[in-house]
Amino acid sequence: MASLQGAALIGQSGGPTSAINAAALGAIEACLDSPDITRVYGMQYGIRGVLDDKLYVLDEEDRDELKLLKYTPSSFLGTCRYKLKNPADDDTDYQRILEIFKKYDIRYFFLIGGNDSMDTCNKVSKFMLDNGYECRVMGIPKTIDNDLYGTDHCPGYGSAAKYIATTCKEVSLDARVYDIGMITIIEAMGRHAGWLVAAAALAGDYAPDLIYLPELEFDMETFLDDVDALYKKNGNVIVAVSEGIHDKDGKFISEYGASGDQTKDSFGHTQLGGLAAILAARAKERTGAKVRGIELSLLQRCASRLASQTDLDESYASGQAAVEHAVSGVTDKMIGFDVTREGGYTCELVLLPLDTVANTEKKVPREWINEAGNKVLPAFVDYALPLIQGETKQEMQDGLPRFAKLKRIIANA
Amino acid sequence: MASLQGAALIGQSGGPTSAINAAALGAIEACLDSPDITRVYGMQYGIRGVLDDKLYVLDEEDRDELKLLKYTPSSFLGTCRYKLKNPADDDTDYQRILEIFKKYDIRYFFLIGGNDSMDTCNKVSKFMLDNGYECRVMGIPKTIDNDLYGTDHCPGYGSAAKYIATTCKEVSLDARVYDIGMITIIEAMGRHAGWLVAAAALAGDYAPDLIYLPELEFDMETFLDDVDALYKKNGNVIVAVSEGIHDKDGKFISEYGASGDQTKDSFGHTQLGGLAAILAARAKERTGAKVRGIELSLLQRCASRLASQTDLDESYASGQAAVEHAVSGVTDKMIGFDVTREGGYTCELVLLPLDTVANTEKKVPREWINEAGNKVLPAFVDYALPLIQGETKQEMQDGLPRFAKLKRIIANA
Numbered sequence: 001m002a003s004l005q006g007a008a009l010i011g012q013s014g015g016p017t018s019a020i021n022a023a024a025l026g027a028i029e030a031c032l033d034s035p036d037i038t039r040v041y042g043m044q045y046g047i048r049g050v051l052d053d054k055l056y057v058l059d060e061e062d063r064d065e066l067k068l069l070k071y072t073p074s075s076f077l078g079t080c081r082y083k084l085k086n087p088a089d090d091d092t093d094y095q096r097i098l099e100i101f102k103k104y105d106i107r108y109f110f111l112i113g114g115n116d117s118m119d120t121c122n123k124v125s126k127f128m129l130d131n132g133y134e135c136r137v138m139g140i141p142k143t144i145d146n147d148l149y150g151t152d153h154c155p156g157y158g159s160a161a162k163y164i165a166t167t168c169k170e171v172s173l174d175a176r177v178y179d180i181g182m183i184t185i186i187e188a189m190g191r192h193a194g195w196l197v198a199a200a201a202l203a204g205d206y207a208p209d210l211i212y213l214p215e216l217e218f219d220m221e222t223f224l225d226d227v228d229a230l231y232k233k234n235g236n237v238i239v240a241v242s243e244g245i246h247d248k249d250g251k252f253i254s255e256y257g258a259s260g261d262q263t264k265d266s267f268g269h270t271q272l273g274g275l276a277a278i279l280a281a282r283a284k285e286r287t288g289a290k291v292r293g294i295e296l297s298l299l300q301r302c303a304s305r306l307a308s309q310t311d312l313d314e315s316y317a318s319g320q321a322a323v324e325h326a327v328s329g330v331t332d333k334m335i336g337f338d339v340t341r342e343g344g345y346t347c348e349l350v351l352l353p354l355d356t357v358a359n360t361e362k363k364v365p366r367e368w369i370n371e372a373g374n375k376v377l378p379a380f381v382d383y384a385l386p387l388i389q390g391e392t393k394q395e396m397q398d399g400l401p402r403f404a405k406l407k408r409i410i411a412n413a
Numbered sequence: 414m415a416s417l418q419g420a421a422l423i424g425q426s427g428g429p430t431s432a433i434n435a436a437a438l439g440a441i442e443a444c445l446d447s448p449d450i451t452r453v454y455g456m457q458y459g460i461r462g463v464l465d466d467k468l469y470v471l472d473e474e475d476r477d478e479l480k481l482l483k484y485t486p487s488s489f490l491g492t493c494r495y496k497l498k499n500p501a502d503d504d505t506d507y508q509r510i511l512e513i514f515k516k517y518d519i520r521y522f523f524l525i526g527g528n529d530s531m532d533t534c535n536k537v538s539k540f541m542l543d544n545g546y547e548c549r550v551m552g553i554p555k556t557i558d559n560d561l562y563g564t565d566h567c568p569g570y571g572s573a574a575k576y577i578a579t580t581c582k583e584v585s586l587d588a589r590v591y592d593i594g595m596i597t598i599i600e601a602m603g604r605h606a607g608w609l610v611a612a613a614a615l616a617g618d619y620a621p622d623l624i625y626l627p628e629l630e631f632d633m634e635t636f637l638d639d640v641d642a643l644y645k646k647n648g649n650v651i652v653a654v655s656e657g658i659h660d661k662d663g664k665f666i667s668e669y670g671a672s673g674d675q676t677k678d679s680f681g682h683t684q685l686g687g688l689a690a691i692l693a694a695r696a697k698e699r700t701g702a703k704v705r706g707i708e709l710s711l712l713q714r715c716a717s718r719l720a721s722q723t724d725l726d727e728s729y730a731s732g733q734a735a736v737e738h739a740v741s742g743v744t745d746k747m748i749g750f751d752v753t754r755e756g757g758y759t760c761e762l763v764l765l766p767l768d769t770v771a772n773t774e775k776k777v778p779r780e781w782i783n784e785a786g787n788k789v790l791p792a793f794v795d796y797a798l799p800l801i802q803g804e805t806k807q808e809m810q811d812g813l814p815r816f817a818k819l820k821r822i823i824a825n826a
Contacts, residue, residue, distance in 0.1 A: 016590045045592035074586035081591070166718060166813055173487035173816065174715040177429045178494070179458035202813070274690075297707050302587040305579060305718050308812065388812040399721065399801040400579055400616070403586065 003036050004134065006107025008323070009055065011043035012075035012142075013113030013120065017156035018163075018307040019315040020142045021076050021404070023112045025069040026319025027140065028058055031108070034327050041104060041411060045078040046113075047120060050100050051093060055411040068404035070312055071394035073302040076404060079113075084120055087127050094127040101128070101135060104411065108136050108326050112319065114143035114154070118334055119358035125332050138322040139334035139354055142315070144301050146195035149360035150352040151336035155318055156301070158311030158387035161199035163303045164188055164240075165388060167296065172206040172238055175292070181235035182290045183227060183283045187276035189300060190214060191244040194364045195384075196300070200240035201376040202384055209237050214244035215363050216373040218253055223279070224286045226374055231287045239283075243275055254278065304401050309390030314347055321349045345386035416449050417547065419520025421736070422468065424456035425488035425555075426526030426533065430569035431576075431720040432728040433555045434489050434817070436525045438482040439732025440553065441471055444521070447740050454517060454824060458491040459526075460533060463513050464506060468824040481817035483725055484807035486715040489817060492526075497533055500540050507540040514541070514548060517824065521549050521739050525732065527556035527567070531747055532771035538745050551735040552747035552767055555728070557714050559608035562773035563765040564749035568731055569714070571724030571800035574612035576716045577601055577653075578801060580709065585619040585651055588705070594648035595703045596640060596696045600689035602713060603627060604657040607777045608797075609713070613653035614789040615797055622650050627657035628776050629786040631666055636692070637699045639787055644700045652696075656688055667691065717814050722803030727760055734762045758799035 008031045012020050024042075031040040042056035043049035049056075056077065058066075069076060087094045100106070111121045118139045125137035141148050146157035168186060175184045186208065190196040194213025201207050209230050212218055218241075230237045246252045254275040276293030284291040318335040325333065333351040340346045368380040395402040421444045425433050437455075444453040455469035456462035462469075469490065471479075482489060500507045513519070524534045531552045538550035554561050559570035581599060588597045599621065603609040607626025614620045622643050625631055631654075643650045658666050667688040689706030697704040731748040738746065746764040753759045781793040808815040 016587050045590075048592050072586070073583050075590045076586075078592065079590050162812060167712060167716075169813060169816070170486050170715040170717055171711065173485070173489075174429050174711050177458075177488045177492050179461050179491065204813075206816075277687075292711070294710050294712070295708070298584065298587050298705070299580060299707070299712070302583040303580075304583055385811060390812070391809060396804060398798060399575060399803070400582060403582070403619075 004107050004136065005036055005038060006105045007039040007041060008037045008108035008110065009041045009043060009104070009106045010058070010077070010110045011046050011049070011112065012077045012079050013046040013111055013117040014079060014143065015301060016074040016079065017142060017144050017301045018073040018159040018304050019156040019311050020112055021069040021072045021074070022312045022315040023140050023142055023155055023319035024077065025066060026316035027110050027323050028066060030320045030323035032059060034323065036327050037108060038105070041106070042077045044410070046080040046082065047084065048080040048082050049078070050097050053100055053412050055104065057409045057411050060409050061406050065404055065406060068395065068402060070316055071304060071307070071392060071401065072403040073304040076406065083116065084123055087123060091127070094124070097124060098128065098131060098133055101133060106135060108323070110138050110140060110322055112140040112142045114145065114148060115358060115361065118354055122354040122358045125354065136326040136331040138326050138331070139357065140319050140322045141334055141336065144196060145190055145193055147193040147361045147363070148357060149362045150357050152339035153337055153387055155311060155315035157195060158308035159306065160196055160300050161202065161384055162308045162388035163300050163306040164196060164199040164296065165202035166306055168200045168203040168208055168240065169206040171294065172203065175238060176236050180290060181231060182292060183231060183237045183280070183287065184239070185276045185279045185283065185291070185293045186238065186240045187293070187295045188240060188242055189296070190242040192361055194242050197240050197242040198364055198376045198380050199384060201381055202388060208240040210239045210374045211376050212239070212241045212245050212374060213364055213369060214242045214246060215366065216369065217248045218245040219247065220253070220282065224282060227283050228287050231289055239279070241275060241279060304394060305392060307392045308388045309392055310387060312392065317349060325351065341382065341386060417520050417549065418449050418451060419518045420452040420454060421450045421521035421523065422454045422456060422463070422517070422519045423471070423490070423523045424459050424462070424525065425490045425492050426459040426524055426530040427492060427556065428714060429487040429492065430555060430557050430714045431486040431572040431717050432569040432724050433525055434482040434485045434487070435725045435728040436553050436555055436568055436732035437490065438479060439729035440523050440736050441479060443733040443736035445472060447736065449740050450521060451518070454519070455490045457823070459493040459495070460497065461493040461495050462491070463510050466513055466825050468517065470822045470824050473822050474819050478817055478819060481808065481815060483729055484717060484720070484805060484814065485816040486717040489819065496529065497536055500536060504540070507537070510537060511541065511544060511546060514546060519548060521736070523551050523553060523735055525553040525555045527558065527561060528771060528774065531561070531767055535767040535771045538767065549739040549744040551739050551744070552770065553732050553735045554747055554749065557609060558603055558606055560606040560774045560776070561770060562775045563770050565752035566750055566800055568724060568728035570608060571721035572719065573609055573713050574615065574797055575721045575801035576713050576719040577609060577612040577709065578615035579719055581613045581616040581621055581653060582619040584707065585616065588651060589649050593703060594644060595705060596644060596650045596693070596700065597652070598689045598692045598696065598704070598706045599651065599653045600706070600708045601653060601655055602709070603655040605774055607655050610653050610655040611777055611789045611793050612797060614794055615801060621653040623652045623787045624789050625652070625654045625658050625787060626777055626782060627655045627659060628779065629782065630661045631658040632660065633666070633695065637695060640696050641700050644702055652692070654688060654692060717807060718805060720805045721801045722805055723800060725805065730762060738764065754795065754799060
């Protein structure tokens with residue numbers, strides 16, 4: 001494969017995580033170290049930055065400051081929920097992207113994100129090919145939801161799982177201190193896949209009594225029966241639920257108590273929230289117990305002190321590998337993880353075709369959930385435990401994490 | 414002072430924290446090491462354990478396992494919200510306490526807690542004295558609220574403050590990633606004193622734009638004006654509020670949207686919650702912005718990975734000092750902290766009379782809050798920054814904190 005000289009453009013997309021900046025850093029450092037890559041740009045607010053001609057000049061950042069990105073949560077480039085149209089219907093956005101690519105001589109395009117981002121990569125790549133513009137496109141996986149198809153797991157998930165397991169362990173101790181019983185409902189993210197809420201099971205002896213995943217139908221009466229029985233038996237009950245649990249008709253349980261202003265995001269996903277409070281109220285009604293609803297909220301994706309070092313290292317490696325592969329001639333692929341667990345955990349980076357990854361969601365296998373659908377089985381724990389290993393090597397300053405402070409120079413400013 | 418031989422009884426009271434077990438460990442180890450102390454008991458569920466004759470035999474616990482208590486959040490002995498009556502009105506409970514003290518030859522009584530606990534210590538001590546039963550009573554301070562009178566700060570506060578500052582810093586990064594503006598409301602605990610919410614200011618450049626303490630009256634219209642102006646100017650607004658903010662008539666803002674089932678605990682305190690959601694809804698109504706309410710909930714008092722090592726060390730030392738002073742003849746005192754900040758932070762342990770500490774609340778000084786009442790000034794940061802220093806030396810196992818697992822043998826079982 002002939003070498004390709006030109007600039008690289010890196011973007012972050014979808015929800016922020018504790019690990020997405022580690023992936024960006026891996027990609028940026030590999031770009032800076034590559035003799036084929038002439039300039040390194042970053043998209044301000046994801047694909048919107050391309051459409052708006054707002055690109056950060058990353059090669060003018062201080063390299064020591066950049067290094068702190070590995071331990072800085074959130075998406076430092078910014079992100080957006082803008083969805084590109086199907087180019088067969090309307091190629092305006094794609095024409096604009098091509099124009100910007102030509103303006104900056106972008107020959108390498110790296111997008112870090114989840115399913116929607118891989119779809120964007122796929123469409124941009126096909127459009128460039130169809131228009132005879134040579135550009136190597138690589139997807140770098142990132143989603144706390146862990147629902148990307150074809151890879152053992154996704155960067156970002158291990159850190160969120162570590163946060164959820166640790167928090168469940170701590171809440172378990174906190175919730176049992178009083179001489180009166182209590183029912184605690186912990187709400188985790190995860191719209192369609194239960195990987196996040198399942199991580200509650202990693203708390204072992206301290207794990208919630210009941211765990212509900214969105215892979216199965218949620219029946220309110222069965223739930224209240226389960227909670228009531230445990231409350232009568234133990235006095236204390238802790239429940240973990242995914243925001244995405246829904247009834248047999250597919251209606252989100254979070255909509256049961258919605259005030260009517262339920263909105264959808266631009267991908268058509270219903271905006272969720274308030275579920276813990278709804279279930280706590282129902283449990284109180286049924287049992288008369290003291291109840292507490294805890295929404296883990298965005299803390300589960302940005303709690304940098306609880307990031308998994310394994311996750312951060314793998315995330316960094318996936319960004320780095322994407323660039324190295326692209327420079328060596330690979331295009332149209334996403335970095336994936338191929339894992340061996342028997343005889344010790346090993347994680348090998350592999351290349352997956354973009355079009356099979358895009359828009360396919362990977363669910364928690366049914367056989368990893370118990371028959372009654374309210375617990376996670378040891379097979380899940382064997383799967384997830386290696387992903388939460390290792391404490392963050394984050395730098396601290398004055399008792400708080402030290403995050404990257406970047407210049408954020410806009411190319412056309 | 415003649416030496417006093419007998420058993421020691423240790424209790425934890427009020428809400429759990431990341432540091433209250435460190436104080437208990439300091440007291441337990443000092444008891445175990447004292448030749449005057451014959452047995453070491455712990456109260457199951459605070460003073461209720463005494464009334465119910467449910468005492469843990471702490472000297473039969475494994476000492477290595479006990480050591481893990483320093484890094485185990487929550488109150489391992491359990492706690493209760495039971496309030497002793499005034500003995501002048503009804504001394505039934507006190508007669509029962511005396512009976513139990515005699516049964517176990519309790520000559521040393523240590524209660525770890527906040528204002529209410531110091532009041533309990535004070536009443537028990539006076540009753541024993543009036544009834545000619547020799548017993549040395551010491552209070553060990555603990556409250557994330559930091560509102561105990563006479564001491565520079567309270568064990569438990571530094572860890573909660575570190576959690577709040579870190580979380581505000583992380584949320585600040587997370588909330589600014591989108592290309593559309595957002596208003597984020599973060600709700601901290603602190604019913605009558607604003608020490609906890611003020612800790613948001615420790616996040617420095619990442620601190621919330623507006624911080625509201627319960628020391629001042631909260632005016633909804635002024636708040637909405639402030640938020641609206643900042644939203645128009647910056648696109649993004651982050652606000653931190655104490656659960657205890659109230660209007661000029663003293664009505665809690667959290668009651669503005671209450672569903673009517675507002676309840677009070679047995680100390681007559683109104684149970685709070687849901688404030689972040691109420692303010693987010695009002696801000697949305699006013700600005701039309703995307704809003705998010707985050708209730709830090711009990712995570713702020715049990716997040717052991719974010720405990721301040723300074724706080725844990727001081728907490729341990731206060732428990733230890735209480736026992737050493739009692740053995741040397743001191744009674745009726747609470748351990749307090751006398752701090753020097755100029756020329757480097759030093760913290761000296763001092764003895765404070767119980768009766769001046771009990772039931773007096775220490776507020777954030779008016780001069781540490783700005784004129785408009787929506788920001789905290791640098792004097793507060795100078796005060797609080799030393800308290801959040803140092804990362805936890807917590808032991809980890811399989812990627813999660815390793816907590817103490819105790820036998821919890823009940824004396825009369």
